[in-house]
Amino acid sequence: MIHAKFSLAAEGAAIDQQTNVVSVFNILETIQADGYPLFVQRLVFLALLTRDERDRLQTQLRFSVGIEEEELIAQDIAVTFVPENVASRVLVRFSGLVVPRPGSLYMTLRHGGEVISEYRIPVTQRQVPQTNTQISAPTA
Amino acid sequence: MISLTKGELFELAAAYIVTNTPSSLFESLRETSAVTKMRYEVPLSTLMDYYDRVTSRGKRSEISMALAYGALEAILLHKDNLGTSQAPDVTRLKWGEQLKTIAASGNTPTRVINLPAQNLAITNTPSPQLVIPSRVGQPWRNSWKTR
Numbered sequence: 001m002i003h004a005k006f007s008l009a010a011e012g013a014a015i016d017q018q019t020n021v022v023s024v025f026n027i028l029e030t031i032q033a034d035g036y037p038l039f040v041q042r043l044v045f046l047a048l049l050t051r052d053e054r055d056r057l058q059t060q061l062r063f064s065v066g067i068e069e070e071e072l073i074a075q076d077i078a079v080t081f082v083p084e085n086v087a088s089r090v091l092v093r094f095s096g097l098v099v100p101r102p103g104s105l106y107m108t109l110r111h112g113g114e115v116i117s118e119y120r121i122p123v124t125q126r127q128v129p130q131t132n133t134q135i136s137a138p139t140a
Numbered sequence: 141m142i143s144l145t146k147g148e149l150f151e152l153a154a155a156y157i158v159t160n161t162p163s164s165l166f167e168s169l170r171e172t173s174a175v176t177k178m179r180y181e182v183p184l185s186t187l188m189d190y191y192d193r194v195t196s197r198g199k200r201s202e203i204s205m206a207l208a209y210g211a212l213e214a215i216l217l218h219k220d221n222l223g224t225s226q227a228p229d230v231t232r233l234k235w236g237e238q239l240k241t242i243a244a245s246g247n248t249p250t251r252v253i254n255l256p257a258q259n260l261a262i263t264n265t266p267s268p269q270l271v272i273p274s275r276v277g278q279p280w281r282n283s284w285k286t287r
Contacts, residue, residue, distance in 0.1 A: 015250060015252075019167070019246060020245070020246045020247070020248060020250075021245075022250070063253070073255065075253065075255060077251060077253055078251070079251050080249055080251065081249065082247055082248075082249055085244055085245075085247055085248055085249075087245070087248045088248060088249050088250070088251070089248060089249070089250040089251065090250075090251050090253070091250055091251065091252045091253070092252075092253045092255060093252065093253065093254045093255065094255050094257070095254065095255060095256050095257045096257035097257070098257070
């Protein structure tokens with residue numbers, strides 16, 4: 001059985017080539033904007049997966065992104081484990097994501113149809129204060 | 141048979157002395173020429189025997205401790221140990237268990253997917269005509285030309 005220890009979305013992530021340690025930058029907890037649709041330029045999704053000892057070393061996961069009931073992106077991901085380690089990571093880098101409207105943005109990983117990881121980001125509309133300033137044209 | 145030069149021994153001891161956390165010890169030891177030599181040139185079984193012998197001594201000096209940690213790290217990262225993850229009795233060293241955990245996390249594979257911007261819809265919307273208001277009673281003119 002594949003489990004997810006954690007999953008998150010952030011603005012960026014880097015893998016240290018020497019130590020193989022992952023660093024994430026600016027974890028996204030909420031998204032707030034003046035208007036929609038909104039183009040989110042920098043976005044990554046990271047999940048740390050673990051398997052049971054008897055599980056296969058290669059498996060297929062389904063990654064999907066959506067807002068409320070609407071699915072925006074769906075992608076199959078082949079995950080590989082190594083024999084001496086029960087952990088494996090999935091790192092998805094987006095080249096930009098268009099969020100069509102406010103709501104609950106979700107990123108899920110499914111294994112055999114079962115959701116093993118879900119990260120939700122509340123997407124809200126920023127309330128712009130109304131002003132009653134009137135600019136009159138200058139007179140001679 | 142493990143043959144290390146005096147310089148390699150001092151380098152190993154220096155790495156052991158100046159570190160103060162398991163992760164810094166792991167990093168420092170890995171960069172020493174002694175651990176590199178042990179990882180790639182010394183058979184795994186020889187390293188295991190050597191680790192047993194060094195850690196079973198009652199009296200421990202800085203150099204013998206550095207050798208013990210160096211041998212342990214070389215075992216954990218040995219080219220013939222990938223896929224089997226053999227480890228000796230790590231409890232003989234204070235930071236042995238931590239080094240084993242760090243070595244195990246170092247081989248966690250990462251599946252990286254680069255997703256193109258799939259749901260981008262590009263629409264062409266004409267801009268409204270730009271209107272510059274002139275002063276009331278004064279026609280618009282380029283004042284800089286008349287100066």
